[in-house]
Amino acid sequence: MDGSLQERRVRGQGGAGVSRREFLGAAAGAAILGPGLSSRRRADPYVLVLGVAQDGGMPQTGCYAPRCDRARERDRPRYVCSLAIVEPDAGRYYLVDASPDLRQQMDLIDAPGFRARAQERRPFDGIFLTHAHMGHYLGLAHLGREGLGIAPTPCYCTPAMAGFLASNGPWSLLVDEGRLDLRPVEFDRWYEIDDSLSAMATPVPHRPEFSDTVGWTFRGPSRSLLYLPDIDSWEEWDRDVVEVVRGVDVALLDATFYSPGEVPGRNIEDIPHPMVPHTMDLLQEVARGGSEVAFIHLNNTNPALDEASPEAREIASRGFSVATEGQRFGL
Numbered sequence: 001m002d003g004s005l006q007e008r009r010v011r012g013q014g015g016a017g018v019s020r021r022e023f024l025g026a027a028a029g030a031a032i033l034g035p036g037l038s039s040r041r042r043a044d045p046y047v048l049v050l051g052v053a054q055d056g057g058m059p060q061t062g063c064y065a066p067r068c069d070r071a072r073e074r075d076r077p078r079y080v081c082s083l084a085i086v087e088p089d090a091g092r093y094y095l096v097d098a099s100p101d102l103r104q105q106m107d108l109i110d111a112p113g114f115r116a117r118a119q120e121r122r123p124f125d126g127i128f129l130t131h132a133h134m135g136h137y138l139g140l141a142h143l144g145r146e147g148l149g150i151a152p153t154p155c156y157c158t159p160a161m162a163g164f165l166a167s168n169g170p171w172s173l174l175v176d177e178g179r180l181d182l183r184p185v186e187f188d189r190w191y192e193i194d195d196s197l198s199a200m201a202t203p204v205p206h207r208p209e210f211s212d213t214v215g216w217t218f219r220g221p222s223r224s225l226l227y228l229p230d231i232d233s234w235e236e237w238d239r240d241v242v243e244v245v246r247g248v249d250v251a252l253l254d255a256t257f258y259s260p261g262e263v264p265g266r267n268i269e270d271i272p273h274p275m276v277p278h279t280m281d282l283l284q285e286v287a288r289g290g291s292e293v294a295f296i297h298l299n300n301t302n303p304a305l306d307e308a309s310p311e312a313r314e315i316a317s318r319g320f321s322v323a324t325e326g327q328r329f330g331l
Contacts, residue, residue, distance in 0.1 A: 042089055042221075043088035043089050044220060044221055044222055044330055044331060045085060045086060045087040045088070045196050045197060045220045045221070045330075045331040046085075046086055046088075046328045046329060046330050046331055047083050047084070047085055047086075047096075047218065047225050047227075047250075047328065047329040047330075047331060048083065048084040048085075048086055048108065048109060048326070048327075048328055049083060049252075049296070049323050049324060049325055049326065049327040049328075049329075050079060050082040050083055050084055050099070050101075050105040050108055050109075050325065051078070051079030051080045051081050051082045051099055051101055051105055051325060052078060052079070052081060052296050052297070052298055052305075052322070052323045052324060052325060053078045053079060053080050053081060053135075053297070053298055053299075053300065053305075054080070054081065054135065054256050054297050054298060054299040054300065054302075056080075056134075056135070056299070056300060057078070057079070057080050057100065057101065057135075057300070058071045058078035058079075058298075058300045058305060059071045059072050059300060060299075060300040063300055065300075065301075067300065067301075067303075067305065067306065068300055070306075071300075071305075078305065078325070079099065079101040079104060079105050079325055080099035080100055080101045080135045081097060081099060081135060081136070081229045081296055081297045082095070082096060082097045082098070082099040082101070082102070082105055082139070083095075083096035083097065083227060083252075084096070084105075084108075084109050085197065085218060085331070086109065086111045086114075087194070087196050087197065088111055088112075089196075090194070090195075090196065091112075091113045091117075092125045092194060092196075092197075093109065093111070093114055093117065093123060093124050093125060094124055094125055094126045094127070094128065094193075094197070095123075095124045095126075095127045095128070096127075096128045096130075096216060096218075096227055097128070097129060097130055097135070097136040097137070097139075097229070098127060098129070098136070098137055098138070098139030098140045098142075098143070099135050099136065099138070099139045100134070100135065100138045100139055101139070102139030102142045102143075103139075103142050103147075105139075106118065106123065108325060108326055118148070120151070121148060121149055121150050121151045122150065122151040122153070123148070123150065124150075124153055125153075125154070125194070126153065126154040126155070126156060126183075126193060127140075127153060127154070127155045127156070127180075128156045128157070128199065128216050129155065129156070129157040129161055130213060130214055130215065130216065130227075130229060130230065131161065131206065131210075131211050131212065131213035131214070131230065132161055132164050132209075132210035132211035133207070133209075133210075133230065136229075136230075137161075137165075137171070140165075140171060140174060140180070141170060141171075143174065143179065144170060144173060144174050144177075144179065145173065145177065149179070150179050151179070152178045152179060152181050153179065153180065153181060154181045154183045155180045155181060155182050155183060156183045156185055156191070156193075156199065156201075157182070157183075157184065157185070157201075158184060158185065158187075158201065158203075158211065158212050158214060159184040160211045160212045161211040161212070162182040162183075162184045163211075164210050164211045165180065165182065166182065185199075185201050186201075187201060187202065187203050187214070188200065188201075188202055188203075189201075190219070196220055196221055196331075197218060197219070197220060197331070198218070198219040199216055199217065199218050199219070200216070200217045200219075201214040201215075201216055202214055202215050202216075202217065202228075202239070202244075204228060204230070204231045204232075204237055205231060205232045205233070205236040205237055206230045206231055206232050207232065207272075213230055213231075215227060215228030215229075215231075216228075217248060218331060219331070220330075220331025221331070222330065222331065223249040223250065223329075223330055223331050224247075224248045224249050224250070224331070225248060225249065225250040225251070225252065225329055225331060226244065226245065226248045226250070226251040226252065226253075227252050227296075228251070228252065228253050228254060229252070229253075229254055229296055229297035230254055230256075230273070230297060231254050231273070231274065232272040232273065233272060233273075233274050234274050234278075234279070234282060241279075241282060241283065242282060242283060242285075242286055245283055245286050245291055245293060246286050246289070246291055248291065249291065249292065250291075250292045250293075250294065250329045251291065251292070251293045251294070252294050252295075252296045252323055253279060253293060253294075253295060253296065254273055254274060254279075254295075254296070254297050255276045255279070255295030255296060255297060255298050255302065255304065255322070256273035256297055256298065256299045256302065257273055257275055257276070257299055257301070257302060258275060258276045258277070258302050258303055258304055258311050259275060259277075260275065276295060276302075276304060276311075276315065277314075279295075280315070280318050280320055283320075284318065284319075287318065287319040287320055288319055292321075292329075293319075293320050293321075294320070294321045294322065294323040294327075295315065295320065295321070295322045295323065296322075296323045298322065304322050305322070307322075
């Protein structure tokens, strides 16, 4: 991709925009909390789980296995992998990955003021994207002209992901109309998003058909959280997953498959992901040492989606967990 995208001005409603350089300068100069907040208890930001399923969702299209049929009947939905970051005191809301289930997932954000913001067409103060596979960006379509028609909103992603959005419809219309204000970021660099939230994108090896892939680490006033829903394998990564997870308070990690036999008739090598037991073996000592590891991005075939399954019980017995919709992690 042409590196000039990082300095490109994104057209807004009045034809104006900001360059990446201007954005970084503004972020570095973000205002601190005023003294009026010091006289009462501060409500720390938190991460809200909006979905835990792999890109195809749960139930998945064309799946009529017992697990998918039970999902059709259950009261609590299993949406595609996504997060919200909520800052109660400031009334700020961020979206992490825009899944195809975004329309329903926004109903899970019950913080005061969010629905009023949505009614004003500005539900999010920013959107963070990991990559260009269907479960992680298709929901942007709900925010376009045919849907909510959002006001200009920063979108933090890699230059390659920004190039993909700007060059392919219907996403390019969101960019051209100024609804998505692309903010390309560098790898492994902390960005001060506001006075309470910093974010860093870390590259991970994952099928690069349309873009590269990152995991996002978010740092609030008290805690940090890693969101890494997709990776081909821990061994292919140029990082030590043990040290990465040890360096955060909470890690939400790829748990697409529990075992390689889950997708009969398909070559598992075409959809590579680390198996959950292997991830637990690697991180067992870290989990026992105090870092919280929760699994996310579970395929519809993954038996751990059933809380009563032997696999789910094994995960819990080893000190790990499976994330659930509506779960909160403090920042």
